[in-house]
Amino acid sequence: MSHVMNTYARLPVAFERGEGAWLWDTAGKRYLDALSGIAVNTLGHAHPQFTAALQTQIGKLIHCSNVYQVREQEWLADKLCALSGMQEVFFSNSGCEANEAAIKLARMYGHGKGIETPNIIVMEKSFHGRTLATLSATGNRKVQAGFEPLVKGFVRVPYDDLAAVEQAAAHNPSIVAILVEPIQGEGGIRTPEPSYLQGLRRICDQQGWLLMLDEVQSGIGRTGKWFAHQHSGILPDVMTLAKGLGSGVPIGACLTAGKAAGTFKPGNHGSTFGGNPLACTAGLTTLNLLEQNGLLAHAEALGNFIREGFTRRLGKLAGVKQIRGQGLMIGIELDKPCGALVTAALENGLLINVTADSVVRLLPPLVLSEDEARHLIDTLSPLIETFLQS
Ligand SMILES: Cc1ncc(COP(=O)(O)O)c(C=O)c1O
Numbered sequence: 001m002s003h004v005m006n007t008y009a010r011l012p013v014a015f016e017r018g019e020g021a022w023l024w025d026t027a028g029k030r031y032l033d034a035l036s037g038i039a040v041n042t043l044g045h046a047h048p049q050f051t052a053a054l055q056t057q058i059g060k061l062i063h064c065s066n067v068y069q070v071r072e073q074e075w076l077a078d079k080l081c082a083l084s085g086m087q088e089v090f091f092s093n094s095g096c097e098a099n100e101a102a103i104k105l106a107r108m109y110g111h112g113k114g115i116e117t118p119n120i121i122v123m124e125k126s127f128h129g130r131t132l133a134t135l136s137a138t139g140n141r142k143v144q145a146g147f148e149p150l151v152k153g154f155v156r157v158p159y160d161d162l163a164a165v166e167q168a169a170a171h172n173p174s175i176v177a178i179l180v181e182p183i184q185g186e187g188g189i190r191t192p193e194p195s196y197l198q199g200l201r202r203i204c205d206q207q208g209w210l211l212m213l214d215e216v217q218s219g220i221g222r223t224g225k226w227f228a229h230q231h232s233g234i235l236p237d238v239m240t241l242a243k244g245l246g247s248g249v250p251i252g253a254c255l256t257a258g259k260a261a262g263t264f265k266p267g268n269h270g271s272t273f274g275g276n277p278l279a280c281t282a283g284l285t286t287l288n289l290l291e292q293n294g295l296l297a298h299a300e301a302l303g304n305f306i307r308e309g310f311t312r313r314l315g316k317l318a319g320v321k322q323i324r325g326q327g328l329m330i331g332i333e334l335d336k337p338c339g340a341l342v343t344a345a346l347e348n349g350l351l352i353n354v355t356a357d358s359v360v361r362l363l364p365p366l367v368l369s370e371d372e373a374r375h376l377i378d379t380l381s382p383l384i385e386t387f388l389q390s
Contacts, residue, residue, distance in 0.1 A: 011342070011343070011346060013025050013346060014026050015031075017045075017046070018033070018041075018044070018045025018046055019044075019045055019046050020044040020045065020046075020047075020365070020367055021033050021034075021044050021045075021364060021365050021367060021368045021369070021372050022045070023045060023351065029349065030349060031346070031349045031350060031351050032349060032350050032351065032372060032375055032376060032379070033045070033351045033364065033365065034350060034351055034352050034362045034363070034364045034368075034376050034380075035351045035352060035353050035361075035362070035363055035364070036244075036363050036364060036365045037248065038217075038243065038353065038363060039185070039217050039222060039243045039244055039329070039363040040243050040244060040246075040247070040248055041244075041247060041248050041365050042220055042221065042222075042244040042245075042247045042286055042290065042365060042366050043247045043286060043289055043290075043365065043366070043367055044365040044366075044367040044368075045365075047247070047289065047367070049285070049289060050247055050282075050285050050286070050289060053281060053282075053285040054249070054278065054281060054282060054285070057072075057277060057278055057281040058278060060277075061277045061278075062276065062277065062278045063273070063276040063277065063278065064276070064277065065272070066270060066271070066272075066274065066275065070275060070276070070277060070280070071277075072275075072276075072277040072280035072281055072284065073089075073091055073275040073280050075280070075284055076089070076091075076275075076280040076283045076284045076287075077089040077091075079284055079287050079288075080241075080253065080255060080283075080287070081255070083226045083227075083287065084226065084227055084239065084255060085235050085257065086235075086236075086239060086255035086256060086257040087255075087256060087257045087258075087261040088255065088256050088257075088261050088262075089253050089254070089255050089256075090253065090254045090255075090264065090269060090274070090275075091251065091252070091253055091271070091274045091275025091279070091280065092242070092251075092252035092253065092254065092271055092274045092275075093250045093251065093252055093271065093273050093274055093279070094129070094242050094250060094252045095128075095129055095214075095216035095217075095240065095241075095242035095243060095252055096128065096129025096130055096131045096134040096252075097129075097131070097242075097252050097271065097274070098216065098240035098241060098242050098252035098253055098254045099128045099129050099133075099134045099137070099179070099214060099216070099240050099254075100129075100131055100133055100134060101240070101254035101269055102179065102212045102214075102238045102240050102254050103120065103133050103134070103137065103179070104268075104269060105210075105238060105254070105256065105260060105263050105264060105269075106118060106120050106176050106177035106179075106210055106212060106238070107153070107176070108263050108264065108268065109176055109177070109210055109259075109260060109263050110174070110176035110177075112263070113176070113208070115173075115174050115176060116174075117152075117153065117174050118153060118174055118175075118176040118177075119153050119154065119155050119172060119174045119175045119176065120137070120153060120154055120155070120175070120176065120177045120178070120179050120212075121154075121155050121156075121157060121165060121168055121175055121177070121178040121179070121180075121209075122137045122138075122139060122154045122155070122156055122157075122178075122179050122180070123139055123156065123157060123158070123159040123180055123181070123184070124139040124156060124157070124158050124159055125139045125140065125159055125184055125187035125188070125190065125356070126138055126139040126140075126159070126179075126180070126181055126184060126187060126214075127139075127140060127143070127181070127184070127185065127186035127187060128179065128214055128216075130143065132147065132150070132151050133151045135147060135150070136150040136151035136152075136154055137151075137154050137179055139156060139159075139187070140186070140187075155168050155172060155175060159180075159184060159187070159190060159192065160190070160192035160193055160196050162196065162199040162200070162203070165178065165199075165200065165203055166203065169203060169207055175207070175209060176209055176210065177204075177209050177210035177211070177212050177237075177238070178200055178203075178204060178209060178210070178211055178212060179212045179214060180197075180200065180211075180212070180213060180214065181213070181214045181215075181216075181217070181218065182197060182213055182215060182218050182227075182228035182229045182231075182232075183217075183218045183223065183228055183325070183326060183329060185216075185217035185218065185329070185355070185361075186217075186355050186356070187355070187356055188331055188333065188355055188356030188358075188359040188361075189324060189325050189329060189330065189331025189355070189359060189361055190331075191324055191325065191326060194231075194232065195232075196232075197213075197229055197232040197234050198232055198233070198234055201234040201235075201236075204237070208259075210237040210238055210259070210260050211234075211236045211237050211238070212236065212237065212238035212239070212240070212260075213227075213229050213236040213238070213239045213240070214240050215227050215228060215229070215239050215240060215241055216240055216241060216242045216243050216252070217243055217329070217363075218326075218329060219239075219241045219243075219244065219245070220241065220243070220244035220245050220286070220287075220290070221244070221290050221295055221296045221299055221327075221366055222244060222299060222327055222328050222329050222363070222366065223299070223300075223303075223326040223327035223328075223329055224296055224297070224299045224300025224301075224303060224326065224327035224328075225296060225300075225327075226296065227239065228326065228329075231326065235257060235258070236257070237256065237257055237258050237259060237260040238254065238255065238256050238257075238260050239254075239255045240252065240253065240254050240255075241253040241254075241255070244286070245282075245283045245286060246279055246282035246283050246286060247282060247285075247286045248282075249278060249279050249282035249283075250273075250279060251275070251279040251280070251282060251283050252274075253283075290366065293367075295366040295367065296366075298366065299327040299328045299366050300327050302327075302328060302368060302370065302373055303325065303326065303327035303328050303329070303330065305370065305373055306328075306330055306362070306373050306376065306377065307323055307324075307325060307330060309373070309374070309377040310323050310330075310332060310377060310380075310381065311323050313377060313381040314332070314381055314384055314385070317384075317385065317388060318335075318388070319334055319335050319336070319388035320332065320333075320334060320335075320384070320388070321333040321334060321335050321358075325362075328362070328363065328364055328366060328368070329363060330361070330362040330363075331355075331359045331360065331361055331362075332359065332360040332362075332384070333358060333359045333360075334358050334359075334360070334384070334387075334388065335358065336358060337357040337358050338354050338357075338358055338360060338384075338387060339354050339357070340387065341354060341360060341383060341384065341387055342354055344383045344386075344387065345379070345380060345383055348379055348383065349379070350376065350379045350380060352380065360380070360384070362376070364376070
């Protein structure tokens, strides 16, 4: 009997090593990784320069404490702010912690304005994490069930619906912020109307609210820009990151700008591990390697190539509802639950995921080559065809 707590429905495979976009299991079988540990392994596996940078840092200093100055945090914060136009960064260890920081910050911002019970607008079908506050913010009953009482202070509206936000504004004077994913990841790779984020920005400016973007899944180059909201030409007040930032080393970040900057003062928030020298070196090296290797433009072009490839192969099939996404954040929505495809792909040496029951989700590493993308399309298309005929 396993002594690991039974919190995941795990697939019957364990991996021993990886290289680039490929993983090898303990029996020596090779798999193309089109999931990247759910948008984490930005640089693929065992990237030589990334490995070398981490080895050097481990030999110097893994951890000290936030009681002291941490130069690596300063360097990574400088780089993140230069890339995003944000002003300051709090480092955490995960996406839910980055969102916890954002939620706490929004509440403190509200109290600063004299609002005693600040509320945050959140979306249907959203996902923000598994801590109590972030699962309360999440728009998925399955994630919340059994953990009531939920954290209060969230007002839920449909995604991609500006009128619903305007209506909430008219009815609730305690709203202080909106927390939203620029593209919903767990919710099924849902891409809103191009003008949606601009509309939210306008409402937040009119109301004096914080626009808080959860870029935990969509950030770090995955959509072809550093951060998905940059496709809309807006600047948020708060942005959260994690997943791809450390290429597998746990790190999260909560960034602020404008009226959100300066909200937290010493003692308001903290973390023992958050932003330690190893994690920040992983973050900075990831960003530098993405930049040096032109991987943002690559993600955009390869994403188009993959979506076009699947559209050619599957687009006209009955049962395929939509092929969508941006850059290397890709969803293929079918007209029925398709979890069985994950096992079929695994048997065929391909790692994919299904989310929101009926959406095949592809989040390959940004180092995926065109040949590997072709292999992905050639392997997955017949599996989907067969599945839809069954
Ligand atoms: C958009 C988004 N926010 C937050 C999280 C939570 O991140 P973590 O699992 O690192 O806590 C996720 C994880 O899937 C996510 O996709």
